[in-house]
Every structure is written in C-alpha cells, then in structure tokens.
Amino acid sequence: MTLHGEHTETEHLPVMRREVYDLLRCRPGGLYVDATVGLGGHSLGILERIRPGGRLIGIDRDAESLEKASLRLAASGSGFRLFHDNYKNLPLILNNLALPPVDGILLDLGVNSYQLLSPERGFSFQSDEMLDMRMDRTQRWTAADLVNNLSETELADIIYRYGEERHSRRIAAAIVRERKRAPITRCLQLAAVVSRSFRVRGHQSIHPATRTFQALRIAVNEELEGLEELLTDAFGFLSPGGRIVVIAFHSLEDRIVKRAFRRLAGQCVCDAAPELCTCPRTARGRILTPRPLTPGEEEVQTNPRARSARLRALERTETPGPEAGAGDASPDGEPGDHDDRLGS
Numbered sequence: 001m002t003l004h005g006e007h008t009e010t011e012h013l014p015v016m017r018r019e020v021y022d023l024l025r026c027r028p029g030g031l032y033v034d035a036t037v038g039l040g041g042h043s044l045g046i047l048e049r050i051r052p053g054g055r056l057i058g059i060d061r062d063a064e065s066l067e068k069a070s071l072r073l074a075a076s077g078s079g080f081r082l083f084h085d086n087y088k089n090l091p092l093i094l095n096n097l098a099l100p101p102v103d104g105i106l107l108d109l110g111v112n113s114y115q116l117l118s119p120e121r122g123f124s125f126q127s128d129e130m131l132d133m134r135m136d137r138t139q140r141w142t143a144a145d146l147v148n149n150l151s152e153t154e155l156a157d158i159i160y161r162y163g164e165e166r167h168s169r170r171i172a173a174a175i176v177r178e179r180k181r182a183p184i185t186r187c188l189q190l191a192a193v194v195s196r197s198f199r200v201r202g203h204q205s206i207h208p209a210t211r212t213f214q215a216l217r218i219a220v221n222e223e224l225e226g227l228e229e230l231l232t233d234a235f236g237f238l239s240p241g242g243r244i245v246v247i248a249f250h251s252l253e254d255r256i257v258k259r260a261f262r263r264l265a266g267q268c269v270c271d272a273a274p275e276l277c278t279c280p281r282t283a284r285g286r287i288l289t290p291r292p293l294t295p296g297e298e299e300v301q302t303n304p305r306a307r308s309a310r311l312r313a314l315e316r317t318e319t320p321g322p323e324a325g326a327g328d329a330s331p332d333g334e335p336g337d338h339d340d341r342l343g344s
C-alpha cells in the first residue's frame with residue numbers, strides 16, 4: 001500500500017522465489033512455462049535466469065494482470081510470449097507452438113494481490129463493492145450469481161466442501177433468508193449475513209466470513225476442477241530431467257497436487273490395504289519434495305500472504321512419450337481465443 005492506502009501494482013510479492021528458481025533449475029537457453037503469470041514476479045525472475053537464449057511461455061486467465069505483467073516483462077527485455085487463457089488449455093497452447101519438450105513448468109495457484117486488493121474485483125469481505133470474484137472478467141457468472149441462484153443445499157455443499165466451514169448449513173440458510181428480502185449484490189452485505197448467522201465462540205483469528213468467501217471464490221473460478229488432469233498433461237510436456245513446481249495456498253489444492261505427483265511417481269494413491277492396492281505403479285517421475293516446502297519465518301514476516309504456501313516439485317525421469325509437442329490437444333485443435341501478446 002502507498003501512504004494514501006492506494007494499491008500499487010507491483011505489490012504482489014512472489015512467494016518462495018529462491019525455492020522456485022532452484023527447483024526449476026532455471027538455466028540460460030532453457031525453455032520454461034509460467035502457467036500463472038499474475039503480475040509477472042516469478043516470470044521476471046525466471047527470465048533473468050534463462051537469458052541469454054532462454055524462452056518463457058506465460059499464461060494467465062486475468063487479462064488485467066497479464067497486461068501489467070506484459071509491460072513489466074517487456075521492460076526487462078525479450079524472450080517471452082504471454083497468453084490470456086485458462087491454464088487448462090496449456091496442452092493446446094504448447095502443441096500449437098510446436099515447441100520442443102520444456103525444462104520447467106511453474107504453477108503458483110490462487111489469486112494475486114492485485115485481484116484481492118482491487119475493490120472493483122469484489123474478492124474481499126472488507127470492501128463495499130459488487131460481489132464478483134471472477135479471475136477472468138470475460139466469464140459470465142459471478143459470486144453474486146451463485147449466491148442468488150443456487151439452492152440452499154448447493155450453497156451449503158460449496159461452503160462446506162471448498163471453505164471447510166462447519167457452519168455451512170446455517171450460513172446457507174441465512175443467505176437464502178436474506179436474498180428473499182433483497183438480492184445479495186455487495187461484498188459487505190454478504191459478509192454481514194455470514195457474520196450474523198453463527199456465534200463465534202472464544203477467540204477467532206480470522207473474520208467469520210473468510211471461509212465462505214474462499215468457498216465462493218473457488219466455486220466461481222472452478223479452481224479445483226481439472227487440476228489433477230492438468231498436472232498430468234503438463235508433466236507430459238517436460239523433457240527428461242524437466243521439473244514441475246506447484247505452490248498451493250490451501251489444503252484442498254495441495255491434496256490434489258500431492259495425489260497427482262504420487263500417481264506420476266508410481267506411488268499408491270488409494271486408501272486400500274497394501275495387498276488390495278491396484279494403483280498403477282509405473283514411475284514416470286521422481287518426487288523432489290517428499291514433504292511440501294513452506295516459506296521461512298523471514299519471508300512470512302515480510303509477506304504474510306506467503307504464510308499458507310505449500311510448494312511441491314516433481315522431476316520427469318522417463319523419456320517423453322509421443323504426447324510432448326506432438327498434437328495430443330483436443331480433437332478440435334483450435335487455439336481458442338488466446339490473446340497472444342508480445343512475441344519476442
């Protein structure tokens with residue numbers, strides 16, 4: 001924040017930078033993908049380490065963040081291309097570019113500070129703005145649409161599953177009562193409804209609406225859908241020795257990453273007894289972080305948002321199959337509406 005409380009666009013501090021660059025083994029001349037460019041903090045660090053001769057492909061579903069990142073990266077030099085797209089389309093993008101296998105892929109999941117702190121984006125229970133929460137503002141449905149149109153049971157399920165909120169039923173009932181009176185359109189309005197719906201016992205370190213807002217954000221942006229498949233697909237584009245690094249900010253995401261990595265490393269992902277386990281045990285990769293890495297105290301002090309970060313990394317050990325760069329995109333094979341900014 002500036003002295004006047006305004007948001008500055010460079011405010012998003014990239015999380016666990018040193019770990020990211022080390023694990024990706026960024027090297028001059030290498031080919032890397034940042035599938036969540038955000039404001040370009042990690043991308044910039046990668047570019048600095050892969051020049052001269054390196055290339056970076058960047059993706060983000062938020063056009064405004066990408067625009068800021070584009071200016072920032074362009075000021076630093078060349079060697080990157082940015083795409084406004086969902087990272088679920090990463091296979092399509094890489095296939096269309098017909099690139100050789102890549103050396104490293106980064107996914108720094110969740111939202112960036114610009115999105116969180118810009119009142120008009122409607123992510124925060126502290127701002128009296130329209131309840132929006134879309135990362136991609138070209139998407140049709142907003143958080144207000146969900147809150148005003150889903151059934152009470154659907155709302156309770158979302159709040160329970162994505163917010164891990166034990167008061168989900170009370171909150172959903174309160175939302176439905178309120179919207180009968182008047183549609184819920186503002187962040188503060190929803191935060192007040194949630195806060196009034198249950199009694200906080202003892203000391204609570206977080207705002208009562210925190211979990212509900214997290215749940216709605218995940219639902220609006222379908223953050224968990226297809227993540228495991230994406231990780232498997234992305235892995236297919238790595239060269240032998242290439243690495244994928246993922247930073248998750250809540251346990252739901254982290255569980256998906258852990259499971260995908262275990263599967264790719266040929267480890268069991270089921271709950272069955274060992275003698276009954278039928279998990280395929282073909283190891284295509286090697287887990288580099290048996291336990292997720294977390295930020296050090298110093299980083300958390302300077303960047304409290306890093307507090308909940310969990311970083312996992314996986315290395316490809318086998319030779320790429322036919323899928324890498326060989327057209328295994330969707331049968332339609334259309335590049336979609338990729339906003340291909342700035343080739344250099």
Ligand SMILES: C[S@@+](CC[C@H](N)C(=O)[O-])C[C@H]1O[C@@H](n2cnc3c(N)ncnc32)[C@H](O)[C@@H]1O
Nearest residue numbers: 014036038039040041042060061062086087108
């Ligand atoms: C934590 S931020 C990344 C910050 C970035 N590493 C930096 O240093 O500025 C996560 C970014 O991922 C983007 N994002 C989230 N889900 C996405 C998806 N499915 N496809 C593309 N981008 C996504 C968000 O828009 C956000 O900009």
